[in-house]
């Protein structure tokens with residue numbers, strides 16, 4: 412059975428093609444495909460007591476069409492009709508797993524904050540093996556708590572303050588390299604956020620192996636959504652080799668630091684400093700993990716910021732004026748470059764970034780799994796079922812944000828109600844990197860708006876989901892220095 416499952420997984424892209432060409436003929440294949448996916452993503456669900464009713468909704472037939480839609484389309488459309496019919500909590504089937512979707516602030520609080528111990532994060536097996544089993548995302552309890560503390564220590568404001576001018580140098584380098592060119596905004600932003608990520612992990616030094624490390628990471632990244640089959644020639648196999656090479660580079664860096672007995676305030680320093688320090692393997696998994704968590708996320712948000720600024724000239728003007736006023740304030744003080752304090756004098760720009768994160772909702776939802784039978788509002792959430800907080804739906808609900816499709820940064824002049832604005836999640840697994848993300852976005856926008864202008868090339872509408880929401884084609888633009 413298992414080997415059949417694996418064969419089907421290898422064949423799955425062809426099965427998908429089959430599915431679209433001969434829907435009826437291939438139905439049996441689809442079922443087998445899902446069965447095999449089940450082996451990998453869904454652990455067997457428990458025989459739960461049936462005293463309580465399950466949430467409303469239909470489990471229906473676990474069919475692939477829905478799963479594909481979920482990953483490739485606007486989940487708003489996907490869930491809107493179900494939500495309308497069943498309310499803020501309903502059951503359905505995706506990726507061959509029974510699951511419960513939630514979209515009320517109360518349910519989010521229950522799952523992510525107050526009863527977070529009953530809902531563990533869950534990922535497909537391939538992600539776990541590529542990032543490394545010891546990475547923070549896959550854990551609960553003591554080990555998770557310790558890792559989180561170490562990450563937070565490296566990116567707390569006290570530390571970030573000392574990195575502002577280095578982040579600024581990286582932003583200026585990127586912008587300079589775009590001058591007079593037509594670029595793919597998302598691809599270029601990924602280079603900037605990669606560089607900032609490496610800066611926060613390794614500090615300014617150790618440039619030695621940085622390019623090599625980047626190359627191996629890029630190989631790894633290609634396999635994020637591949638099937639976890641370790642056979643020569645597969646993306647997954649190449650990724651496993653790249654992991655070994657990253658581990659080798661890391662071990663050189665660790666040797667070097669141990670010899671010099673340096674105390675450093677970067678992430679690696681934090682991982683090494685603790686009395687109960689991490690093992691080398693744990694460090695590798697978590698460094699790969701932090702690059703993964705910080706890079707595409709921040710790059711997508713930055714891409715959306717450019718998109719919404721060019722779609723809303725009024726706000727581009729207002730942001731530019733706010734940033735120019737910071738330049739003026741600094742004139743004559745002899746201070747060169749931005750400081751942490753400067754980034755706290757950008758209220759309007761900050762609201763534009765918040766509104767961008769709300770509308771774009773780059774993470775449409777996240778996954779949890781019930782670790783035991785849980786009762787919520789009289790419903791049973793059975794052990795082993797997935798639970799999906801639907802961030803995008805919460806951010807686009809008129810109950811939480813009136814006229815939700817309108818880009819209106821002024822709505823953030825008052826703080827949003829608890830658990831209605833979740834760009835960084837909430838609770839024990841919420842994003843520890845949010846201050847770093849905000850810093851690198853603000854620094855970038857400062858130089859972008861005061862020195863450059865750009866125009867969007869090609870079609871202006873359309874969103875792609877893969878898996879982060881992005882403007883169509885990554886937002887191609889023509890980029891010029893202001894005269």
Ligand code: HEM
Nearest residue numbers: 547548704705708709712777834835836840841842844848
């Ligand atoms: C604008 C950019 C970013 C966004 C929108 C974002 C969003 C998120 C969200 C929503 C989560 C929680 C996921 C869940 O609960 O399932 C998360 C977790 C995480 N993020 Fe970010 N993130 C961003 C940037 C960063 C950066 C720059 C770092 C670098 C330190 C980072 C590191 C992490 C880590 C390590 C976790 C896992 C935390 C845990 O499991 O305890 N993120 N992020």
Ligand SMILES: *[C@@H]1O[C@H](CO)[C@@H](O)[C@H](O)[C@H]1NC(C)=O
Nearest residue numbers: 587588589590591592891892
């Ligand atoms: C971009 O073009 C302008 C005007 O033609 C020129 O002055 C400037 O040096 C160019 N910048 C780069 C980086 O090539």
